[in-house]
Amino acid sequence: MIIDHNHPLYKAKRNAMTRDGKYNGAYYYSKEIVKNIIPRVKTDRNWITIRLPEMTVHPDHSIIFIHNNKNPNYYSYLRNYHDCILVCSLRSTAENLRFFGKTIVLPLSVDxxxxxxxxxxxxxxxxxxxxxxxxxxxxxxxxxxxxxxxxxxxxxxxxxxxxxxxxxxxxxxxxxxxxxxxxxxxxxxxxxxxxxxWKVLDNKEAAKMLQKMLDEIDHPI
Structure with missing residues (x-):
């Protein structure tokens, strides 16, 4: 299962935003994650690429991308998830969110x-x-x-x-x-x-890094 920027609840929320909010970084990052990262990673986990606390269905065993580095309280709804891996772009964010699940640090990447x-x-x-x-x-x-x-x-x-x-x-x-x-x-x-x-990193290289970290968690030697 992939829950991304195409989810009806997210699309409705985005359509209600002003131009300043509509063209936000999380939306475009989600598009690149779906296009360039997910197809290159082998896993049986679900994917959640956007922040959507309004969602009532909470798939466990998911990989969840965290987009906000300043306000960990924005992610308190993650308590509803189980056996998840939270993908953070900064180590400080990973430390703040470690109570909500396993955290890994994957630097931001672009196409x-x-x-x-x-x-x-x-x-x-x-x-x-x-x-x-x-x-x-x-x-x-x-x-x-x-x-x-x-x-x-x-x-x-x-x-x-x-x-x-x-x-x-x-x-x-x-x-x-x-x-x-x-x-x-x-x-x-x-x-x-x-x-x-902020170092230049391509999505495809980030996918390789993510695969390695997921393997260490889900398939330890």
């Missing part, structure tokens, strides 16, 4: 070849922030005033716009994508003060 298509020979613009506008309201936000804002747009449009800039303020997968596009990436969140933590 490198897809992003590379949008590279340009010459950058014509200086600096921009790429991400949800909501984050700009945080008091810990470090984005200077007057910087261009790239938000609320489909992913391909974001790639096309980011590629024009020399410097991008971003975090997570957006930061990785900006690096592939040849941008200098600067941090904007106090939680992630060093942009070097």
């Amino acid at each position: 490198v070849k897809q992003v590379e298509k949008y590279r340009v020979k010459e950058k014509t613009l200086d600096k921009a922030y790429a991400g949800r506008k909501l984050k700009l309201s945080y008091f810990t936000n470090r984005v200077p005033k007057g910087v261009d804002i790239l938000s609320g747009m489909p992913q391909t449009s974001l790639f096309r716009e980011m590629a024009k800039y020399k410097t991008i303020y971003a975090s997570g997968r957006t930061a990785i994508q900006a690096k592939i596009l040849g941008c200098e990436v600067l941090p904007h969140e106090a939680n992630f003060p060093d942009s070097s933590i």
